[in-house]
Amino acid sequence: MTTAEPIRKIPVRKRGNALGFWFFKTSLRAFGLRGAYGLLYLVCAYYLLFDRAAVASALAYIRRRFPDHNWLWRRMDVYLLFVNQGKNLLDRYYLLAGGEGIAIRVEGLEKVADVLNERQGFVLLMAHLGNWQAIMTTLRRFNRKIHLVMRPEDNPAVAESLRIDAGGENIAVISSEDPLGGIVAIMDAIKQGGIVAIMGDRSYAFASVDIDFLGDPARFSCGAFHIAALADCPVVMLTAAKKSHSEYVVAIAGVFRPRYQPKADKRRQLRGWVQEFAALMEQYVTQYPYQCFLFYDIWREAADRTDKKSNGQ
Numbered sequence: 289m290t291t292a293e294p295i296r297k298i299p300v301r302k303r304g305n306a307l308g309f310w311f312f313k314t315s316l317r318a319f320g321l322r323g324a325y326g327l328l329y330l331v332c333a334y335y336l337l338f339d340r341a342a343v344a345s346a347l348a349y350i351r352r353r354f355p356d357h358n359w360l361w362r363r364m365d366v367y368l369l370f371v372n373q374g375k376n377l378l379d380r381y382y383l384l385a386g387g388e389g390i391a392i393r394v395e396g397l398e399k400v401a402d403v404l405n406e407r408q409g410f411v412l413l414m415a416h417l418g419n420w421q422a423i424m425t426t427l428r429r430f431n432r433k434i435h436l437v438m439r440p441e442d443n444p445a446v447a448e449s450l451r452i453d454a455g456g457e458n459i460a461v462i463s464s465e466d467p468l469g470g471i472v473a474i475m476d477a478i479k480q481g482g483i484v485a486i487m488g489d490r491s492y493a494f495a496s497v498d499i500d501f502l503g504d505p506a507r508f509s510c511g512a513f514h515i516a517a518l519a520d521c522p523v524v525m526l527t528a529a530k531k532s533h534s535e536y537v538v539a540i541a542g543v544f545r546p547r548y549q550p551k552a553d554k555r556r557q558l559r560g561w562v563q564e565f566a567a568l569m570e571q572y573v574t575q576y577p578y579q580c581f582l583f584y585d586i587w588r589e590a591a592d593r594t595d596k597k598s599n600g601q
C-alpha cells in the first residue's frame with residue numbers, strides 16, 4: 289500500500305478577487321453580519337445565472353441529496369447552497385478578525401477524553417461540511433499544535449483574505465504537494481503530540497478508495513486512516529454546523545482507532561473505515577443539506593477510474 293499516487297491535474301477556475309473580498313469586508317464593518325448577509329443574495333443570484341461551472345459542480349451533490357427534485361427545484365437548492373457557503377465565508381472572516389457575537393457550542397467532548405490523555409497526537413478528520421474555521425477555534429482549548437495538511441492556496445486574494453495560517457505558532461501548514469504528500473512531516477507531528485488535520489473527502493496526493501456515498505460510488509481519500517494505522521494513533525472526526533445567525537455547533541462525530549490486521553487485505557480494511565466516515569457525512573447532510581460544500585464531482589472521479597480499469601488502463 290503506497291501513501292501517494294499520481295493525481296490528474298484539473299484546471300480549476302479561480303473565484304474571488306481582492307476587490308470582491310474588500311467589498312465584503314467593508315460591508316461587514318459598515319453593516320455588520322446581517323447587512324453583509326443581505327448582499328449575498330444578489331451575489332449568489334449572479335453566480336446561479338452566469339457561472340455554469342459553479343452550478344455544475346454543485347449539482348453533482350444536489351442531484352444525489354435531492355433525487356426527487358425537478359430541474360427548477362434543484363436550481364433553488366443550488367442557490368441556497370451558494371448563500372449558505374457565502375454566510376460561512378463571512379463568518380470565517382468575522383471569527384478570524386476577532387468578531388464577537390457568534391457562539392460556538394461543542395458537543396461530544398467526552399468521546400475524546402482518552403485521546404487527549406495520550407502523549408502522542410492524533411489525526412483530525414474533517415470534510416467540506418459547515419465552517420472549518422469554527423473547528424479551528426474550538427481546537428485551541430486542546431492546547432496542542434495544529435498542522436493543516438492542504439494544498440498551497442494558488443489564489444492570492446483568497447489566501448490573504450482568509451488568512452489560513454493566522455494562528456501563529458500554534459498552527460502550521462503541511463503541503464500535500466510535498467514528496468509523499470508530506471508523510472514525513474505528518475508522522476513527526478503526531479509523534480510530537482500534535483493534531484494533524486486532513487480533509488477526508490478529497491484525495492489530493494493521498495491514495496484513495498471508492499465507497500458508497502449518497503447512493504453512488506464516490507472517490508474518497510484513505511490517507512487519514514492509513515497514516516493513523518501506521519502511527520497507531522486515533523482518528524477524530526469533527527463537524528461544524530451553523531444553527532442560527534449567531535450560533536455554531538461543533539460536534540465530535542466519531543472516533544476511530546484504525547489498526548491493520550495481520551494477513552488481512554489492507555485496502556479492504558481502509559475501504560471499511562472510509563465507508564464509516566462517509567456514513568457519518570451522510571448523517572450530517574441529512575440534517576444540514578445546504579452546508580455541504582464539496583463543489584467537486586467525487587462521483588465522476590470514481591466512475592472515471594472504473595472506466596479506466598475496464599479499458600485496461
